[in-house]
Amino acid sequence: MTPLVEARELAVGHGGRALIRGIDLRLEPGRVLCLLGPNGAGKTTLFRTLLGLIPPVAGRIELAGQPLPRLSRAQIARHLAHVPQALTTPFAFTALDIVLMGAAAGLGPFARPGRPEADRAMAALERLGIADLARSEVTRLSGGQRQLVLIARALAQEAAAIIMDEPTASLDFANRVLVGKAIRRLADLGTGVILSSHDPDQAAALGDHALLVNRDGPIASGPVSRTLTADNLSRLYGIPVRRETGRDGRLHFY
Amino acid sequence: MLVAGAAIGPYALPLGKILTVLAGDRSDPQAATVLLNIRLPRVLAAALVGAALAAAGAAYQTTFRNPLVSPDILGVSAGAGFGAVLGILMGLPVLGIQALGFATGLLTVALVLGLTLALRGTGQVLVMVLCGIAIGALAGAGISLVKLLADPEQQLPAITFWLMGSLAGVKRADLVATLPALLIGIAPLLLLRWRIGLLAMGDDEARAMGIDATRLRLLVIACATLMTAAAVSMAGVIGWVGLMVPHMARLVTGPRFDRLLPAAALIGAGFMVLVDTAARTIALMEVPLGILTAVLGAPVFVWLLARGARPWSE
Numbered sequence: 194m195t196p197l198v199e200a201r202e203l204a205v206g207h208g209g210r211a212l213i214r215g216i217d218l219r220l221e222p223g224r225v226l227c228l229l230g231p232n233g234a235g236k237t238t239l240f241r242t243l244l245g246l247i248p249p250v251a252g253r254i255e256l257a258g259q260p261l262p263r264l265s266r267a268q269i270a271r272h273l274a275h276v277p278q279a280l281t282t283p284f285a286f287t288a289l290d291i292v293l294m295g296a297a298a299g300l301g302p303f304a305r306p307g308r309p310e311a312d313r314a315m316a317a318l319e320r321l322g323i324a325d326l327a328r329s330e331v332t333r334l335s336g337g338q339r340q341l342v343l344i345a346r347a348l349a350q351e352a353a354a355i356i357m358d359e360p361t362a363s364l365d366f367a368n369r370v371l372v373g374k375a376i377r378r379l380a381d382l383g384t385g386v387i388l389s390s391h392d393p394d395q396a397a398a399l400g401d402h403a404l405l406v407n408r409d410g411p412i413a414s415g416p417v418s419r420t421l422t423a424d425n426l427s428r429l430y431g432i433p434v435r436r437e438t439g440r441d442g443r444l445h446f447y
Numbered sequence: 448m449l450v451a452g453a454a455i456g457p458y459a460l461p462l463g464k465i466l467t468v469l470a471g472d473r474s475d476p477q478a479a480t481v482l483l484n485i486r487l488p489r490v491l492a493a494a495l496v497g498a499a500l501a502a503a504g505a506a507y508q509t510t511f512r513n514p515l516v517s518p519d520i521l522g523v524s525a526g527a528g529f530g531a532v533l534g535i536l537m538g539l540p541v542l543g544i545q546a547l548g549f550a551t552g553l554l555t556v557a558l559v560l561g562l563t564l565a566l567r568g569t570g571q572v573l574v575m576v577l578c579g580i581a582i583g584a585l586a587g588a589g590i591s592l593v594k595l596l597a598d599p600e601q602q603l604p605a606i607t608f609w610l611m612g613s614l615a616g617v618k619r620a621d622l623v624a625t626l627p628a629l630l631i632g633i634a635p636l637l638l639l640r641w642r643i644g645l646l647a648m649g650d651d652e653a654r655a656m657g658i659d660a661t662r663l664r665l666l667v668i669a670c671a672t673l674m675t676a677a678a679v680s681m682a683g684v685i686g687w688v689g690l691m692v693p694h695m696a697r698l699v700t701g702p703r704f705d706r707l708l709p710a711a712a713l714i715g716a717g718f719m720v721l722v723d724t725a726a727r728t729i730a731l732m733e734v735p736l737g738i739l740t741a742v743l744g745a746p747v748f749v750w751l752l753a754r755g756a757r758p759w760s761e
Contacts (some may be wrong), residue, residue: 224656241651244654246655266657266659268657271657273655275652275655281648283512284509284647284648286647286701287701290701294648295656299657300641302642303638328491408742
């Protein structure tokens with residue numbers, strides 16, 4: 194099967210200087226790939242490269258088997274959607290206004306979203322259980338609700354895969370659980386998800402695969418149970434880490 | 448608003464008379480002359496200038512993601528002002544003054560964009576705005592120099608009055624000369640208005656949603672500059688409209704640019720006709736528009752804020 198996103202021998206960085214080298218990754222439909230690494234390891238830079246926002250320093254990226262440099266902005270957007278760390282706009286858009294923006298890649302330059310786009314936006318909000326917030330101004334929503342609105346926008350973009358940059362980083366415990374469940378549900382329905390996280394417990398709970406990266410480069414890559422080991426995480430963060438399997442069968446790190 | 452603006456003035460024109468003259472009745476030549484050659488061009492010019500400034504302001508506030516931005520953020524008003532006062536200093540005819548102002552307005556923004564490019568900040572909105580402030584300050588210095596050099600009896604009052612904005616001398620020819628630039632400026636904004644709204648989310652997000660953000664913003668800047676330069680070269684420097692009217696419109700339509708742009712243009716047109724009508728009727732002499740927009744606009748603006756209507760986040 195052709196992976197949704199595939200990168201080989203990828204080096205990413207700014208102005209031709211590589212921050213990380215030698216990244217190989219593959220994302221299949223319905224899978225969650227967790228990217229773990231300390232601050233400054235280049236996780237966001239990797240995401241921006243995969244989205245075609247900055248060119249790679251070296252290596253190849255393919256979306257659904259097509260080389261990234263040959264795709265237009267709208268074509269990339271149909272393969273791969275982006276959920277930023279936080280919703281930052283100075284204006285009080287409604288949640289529905291924001292989700293409607295996801296339709297841009299499928300609309301002609303002079304078109305405005307109509308009935309079908311509004312229906313799809315509402316369906317995306319419903320899938321995340323926040324349809325009742327459609328008319329609310331996003332400036333009045335909680336951090337967790339805003340994150341769900343951004344995920345709904347990515348769904349409305351109807352891309353096969355979604356990249357999420359620390360989707361739960363700024364959220365409280367309850368919202369983290371809420372957003373985490375929503376992400377797992379998306380994947381179970383067939384969307385591929387790449388997300389970065391600072392929480393190995395969350396990566397173990399959500400992820401199918403994990404990619405561990407620090408300033409020295411990739412530490413480990415593969416299925417969660419094999420990559421998220423005490424050894425690998427100790428090397429990743431440079432502090433001793435221990436792993437324990439809880440009574441529910443989940444992995445916990447401390 | 449347009450009809451009221453046409454009716455009110457030192458030579459009052461009742462509504463019935465306006466209609467009969469417009470229908471082609473020339474039995475009252477004086478009324479026809481006043482309406483067709485003076486009043487109507489002026490009211491239309493006010494509406495166009497107001498619509499242009501408000502539309503340009505709304506476009507800039509959205510694409511620069513900043514509710515405090517006005518159309519002169521990239522120096523277009525200061526640039527056009529410099530060209531126009533230079534034209535007055537050189538004793539050019541009115542059309543020459545306008546043409547020079549229009550040209551220097553466009554040139555100023557071209558210079559700002561070129562400088563931004565040279566500093567390798569193409570996508571960098573902040574670099575662009577700072578360049579605009581720098582070049583705008585230079586143009587302001589140029590205006591001060593021209594004032595210093597101007598003949599204090601004749602030219603200086605003309606310069607001062609022009610810098611405060613006025614539609615007193617507008618004729619049909621001015622309107623015809625300005626209209627194409629305004630239409631060419633607003634048409635792409637109207638056509639692309641929904642996509643332009645996505646720039647409010649920031650460049651990376653807009654691009655990830657499939658929009659070529661850098662190119663779209665350049666187009667918005669080109670259109671807004673064209674409109675503002677045309678408006679300023681015809682009517683002088685009129686502040687506040689481009690900053691305040693988009694906020695008033697946002698209270699009606701919300702922040703979505705596809706709804707905001709037409710509303711801002713209409714409210715801007717109405718507001719400007721109102722202000723210009725006041726400018727030529729409240730005193731024996733013409734009151735400069737720049738003074739009135741601030742005097743009328745600032746209290747309305749504060750009142751809106753006090754009502755707690757803040758269509759942007761803090």
